Amino acid sequence: MTLEAGQPVTGLAPLLAELGEVVRTDQAALDEARADKSGHVAATFPLAVVEARTVADVQATLRFASEHGIPVVPRGAGTGLAGGAIGSAGEIVLSTLRMNRVLEVSLDDELAVVEPGVINADLNAAIFDRGLWWAPDPASRAISTIGGNIATNAGGLLCVKYGVTREAVLGLKVVLADGRLLELGHRTVKGVTGYDLTALMIGSEGTLGVIVEATLRLRPLPKGVPVTVKAAFPTVEQAARASSVVSASGITPAIMELLDAGAVRNIATHLGIDLGDGSLLLAQTDGVGAAEEAASIAAIMRSLGGEVELTEDADEAKRLFDIRRAFHPSLQALGTVLIEDVAVPRSALPAMFASIERIAAKYGIEIPTVAHAGDGNLHPNFVFDAPEIGGHVDVPDHVWAAADEMFLDCLRLGGTLTGEHGVGILKKRWLRDELGDDSYALQRQIKQVFDPGNILNPGKVF
Amino acid sequence: MTLEAGQPVTGLAPLLAELGEVVRTDQAALDEARADKSGHVAATFPLAVVEARTVADVQATLRFASEHGIPVVPRGAGTGLAGGAIGSAGEIVLSTLRMNRVLEVSLDDELAVVEPGVINADLNAAIFDRGLWWAPDPASRAISTIGGNIATNAGGLLCVKYGVTREAVLGLKVVLADGRLLELGHRTVKGVTGYDLTALMIGSEGTLGVIVEATLRLRPLPKGVPVTVKAAFPTVEQAARASSVVSASGITPAIMELLDAGAVRNIATHLGIDLGDGSLLLAQTDGVGAAEEAASIAAIMRSLGGEVELTEDADEAKRLFDIRRAFHPSLQALGTVLIEDVAVPRSALPAMFASIERIAAKYGIEIPTVAHAGDGNLHPNFVFDAPEIGGHVDVPDHVWAAADEMFLDCLRLGGTLTGEHGVGILKKRWLRDELGDDSYALQRQIKQVFDPGNILNPGKVF
Numbered sequence: 060m061t062l063e064a065g066q067p068v069t070g071l072a073p074l075l076a077e078l079g080e081v082v083r084t085d086q087a088a089l090d091e092a093r094a095d096k097s098g099h100v101a102a103t104f105p106l107a108v109v110e111a112r113t114v115a116d117v118q119a120t121l122r123f124a125s126e127h128g129i130p131v132v133p134r135g136a137g138t139g140l141a142g143g144a145i146g147s148a149g150e151i152v153l154s155t156l157r158m159n160r161v162l163e164v165s166l167d168d169e170l171a172v173v174e175p176g177v178i179n180a181d182l183n184a185a186i187f188d189r190g191l192w193w194a195p196d197p198a199s200r201a202i203s204t205i206g207g208n209i210a211t212n213a214g215g216l217l218c219v220k221y222g223v224t225r226e227a228v229l230g231l232k233v234v235l236a237d238g239r240l241l242e243l244g245h246r247t248v249k250g251v252t253g254y255d256l257t258a259l260m261i262g263s264e265g266t267l268g269v270i271v272e273a274t275l276r277l278r279p280l281p282k283g284v285p286v287t288v289k290a291a292f293p294t295v296e297q298a299a300r301a302s303s304v305v306s307a308s309g310i311t312p313a314i315m316e317l318l319d320a321g322a323v324r325n326i327a328t329h330l331g332i333d334l335g336d337g338s339l340l341l342a343q344t345d346g347v348g349a350a351e352e353a354a355s356i357a358a359i360m361r362s363l364g365g366e367v368e369l370t371e372d373a374d375e376a377k378r379l380f381d382i383r384r385a386f387h388p389s390l391q392a393l394g395t396v397l398i399e400d401v402a403v404p405r406s407a408l409p410a411m412f413a414s415i416e417r418i419a420a421k422y423g424i425e426i427p428t429v430a431h432a433g434d435g436n437l438h439p440n441f442v443f444d445a446p447e448i449g450g451h452v453d454v455p456d457h458v459w460a461a462a463d464e465m466f467l468d469c470l471r472l473g474g475t476l477t478g479e480h481g482v483g484i485l486k487k488r489w490l491r492d493e494l495g496d497d498s499y500a501l502q503r504q505i506k507q508v509f510d511p512g513n514i515l516n517p518g519k520v521f
Numbered sequence: 522m523t524l525e526a527g528q529p530v531t532g533l534a535p536l537l538a539e540l541g542e543v544v545r546t547d548q549a550a551l552d553e554a555r556a557d558k559s560g561h562v563a564a565t566f567p568l569a570v571v572e573a574r575t576v577a578d579v580q581a582t583l584r585f586a587s588e589h590g591i592p593v594v595p596r597g598a599g600t601g602l603a604g605g606a607i608g609s610a611g612e613i614v615l616s617t618l619r620m621n622r623v624l625e626v627s628l629d630d631e632l633a634v635v636e637p638g639v640i641n642a643d644l645n646a647a648i649f650d651r652g653l654w655w656a657p658d659p660a661s662r663a664i665s666t667i668g669g670n671i672a673t674n675a676g677g678l679l680c681v682k683y684g685v686t687r688e689a690v691l692g693l694k695v696v697l698a699d700g701r702l703l704e705l706g707h708r709t710v711k712g713v714t715g716y717d718l719t720a721l722m723i724g725s726e727g728t729l730g731v732i733v734e735a736t737l738r739l740r741p742l743p744k745g746v747p748v749t750v751k752a753a754f755p756t757v758e759q760a761a762r763a764s765s766v767v768s769a770s771g772i773t774p775a776i777m778e779l780l781d782a783g784a785v786r787n788i789a790t791h792l793g794i795d796l797g798d799g800s801l802l803l804a805q806t807d808g809v810g811a812a813e814e815a816a817s818i819a820a821i822m823r824s825l826g827g828e829v830e831l832t833e834d835a836d837e838a839k840r841l842f843d844i845r846r847a848f849h850p851s852l853q854a855l856g857t858v859l860i861e862d863v864a865v866p867r868s869a870l871p872a873m874f875a876s877i878e879r880i881a882a883k884y885g886i887e888i889p890t891v892a893h894a895g896d897g898n899l900h901p902n903f904v905f906d907a908p909e910i911g912g913h914v915d916v917p918d919h920v921w922a923a924a925d926e927m928f929l930d931c932l933r934l935g936g937t938l939t940g941e942h943g944v945g946i947l948k949k950r951w952l953r954d955e956l957g958d959d960s961y962a963l964q965r966q967i968k969q970v971f972d973p974g975n976i977l978n979p980g981k982v983f
Contacts, residue, residue, distance in 0.1 A: 309741030347810030
């Protein structure tokens, strides 16, 4: 049976009967669910999108899918960058975006209990007045869900000081492939009863279960006035070296972002401002020692050839970070983009930037790159032109070849193919190379334990 | 075949031939390997103790054990408090204590690569001059190995601010039950390629594999002068409430330890000093804001009825924390002790202390208790007298009943049965109660994936 968007799906009748309007099969819903923010669009449409409102909706969907052997693609706001939540022919997309209640905030225990569809920034707005925040801050935080942040173990700008998502989750409720509800983790800060299935679930990209509730570890808002340091460098190697020296100096900035000349040029054009010809390094310190730490950072950057500005003004800081945030929008004007996400040990940042420059020249591709320099996580963006067919764009062979070469350089430098975006479908071609055969096989067996029928996001990650 | 210590073990001949003097079967080695620091001693002796020097020794032992279906008990320094590394009849104890080289320290990448037998404090002594430290600080840090810290996901006094062991490990090399060497994790701060098997391995208590190398995340040493605050309270409820209020105030002390009146009384007797009749709360702040934070903590404690002393003097601080460190030695004079390790949400600390007082009265048992109050982790110590038979002491039924009741109260308060010691053999009777049947079954299946022959530490945890 070939299925097209909008066509009544008789096989889903029992699920429609059980869940009613929660199950959407209209063209708009199916079209949206076959894409994410990676630029990748599936060539076909999924069977349906279930917009779950309750844990029971999720359980009913998974019981139905298990019984009929129908693949299920768990999905939040669809802001992923690796194609991990894209639905295609024969699949049900199970969205938890409508499960968006904050169930509890405890000031005393510094925790929040939330449904998975709560938008990251919405939670932070809701708890700001109580002097608390949830630290994970992916660039998508204004539009991405906490469930999605957990499913991908999302990173962001603040990880070097405040950790990744895994370090900000105490417990989870998860629905298994067969519809059983599982409770994992603790409300306590410590807990070592058995294997850490909470950590196993974080970053599993919808392949082990569907997150329906999360107990989050909150932090007190940093005290004092944040200080922002901007430094312009003639070359990206100088900027990368400066960031490595800052890291090695024992100072931990809350944020340290590096933009190479290609990224700076595109942003300047996009914003219609002059940002010079070189690379930029942006750092921010916070907490009671912010001013002292920022002064040390500025001194290091100056001594390594940077032209430095330093500000405690919130508006000026916002203006500086808006430059960084304009990176992705600035690329949209250039054509299609393959967004990469390699991470290397911090000391290897200069070498990784040199590799990217070399590969860009060899393949004649523009690869504007930004990096969360404080934790060695780079986002090289391979820009290319390719015909769009039915909303779908194929990455040309020479771009894959360039990405292949970059990934090999990254591994050689002790790095990893994805620092924070996840594997999804766009990086699974390299997963086995990084993990090795034994580790890859063990991961497949763990998948089998949780999802023996292989209905949860099959074809993603592995 | 019944085996006794010292008796030549013919079945082990091929292993003896392969590994030579690395395999010990003398009385002293076997006797030591049937106990740990929990006070529990196995009633029988293990077959042999393999004192591995190399990864190849570990692999040879596991290949031999797999081939012959012999259980293997991985072990470090034997300082565990839950019986997780105790060997008994028919088992090979595989010690990695002699694998104790620091293989690499990178200042630039803030990481160290170590063998598992390196003593926690030895690593920290070796890197102190470079301004770095490894944060996990179990009370046993002067005598426990890093491999053991990882196998139990060890906690300690500094977790509230600096995290548990899981947050301080980037990657592991692990030998599987069949002898294969597996490399997990990254040298990078971020990395989301596939499931987080590193986190799964941390805290798995030797049931999934044998750790033979670890890549550790180091931190810059905190700046400034630490400030120590000591407060005496008439009742433990007042002290517990003060610690809860400090936590809720948004201040994060590096250390916050609570000692109840029973603990204080025993320590005073042991040290021959006067410490008053009440409970003590000890806090320490560090970093650039240390003085300001300590002043706030002192103000809170004073306002809640504490008699407060505050010091920046290192010797005086050491003297105060030596009081805390004398807790375990002070109990040894009292008889046998069942060391518990519950953790509750911080706001439930006063209720948990009330529960312990109630249970102590009901069962007529002394239960002196200390708590890592900043993270809600309590160590109630059930003191009892029981006859020693062949070095082995059975916990009397009424002590188990009291522990049972305490554990149920802990669960009711949203807590967990072990915050940092692990399950081992002493807490496995409660594991299923906390995890629930589904989670328990999944954990067993994961164990099966890694160790299909069930030779790795069988009878521990599950």
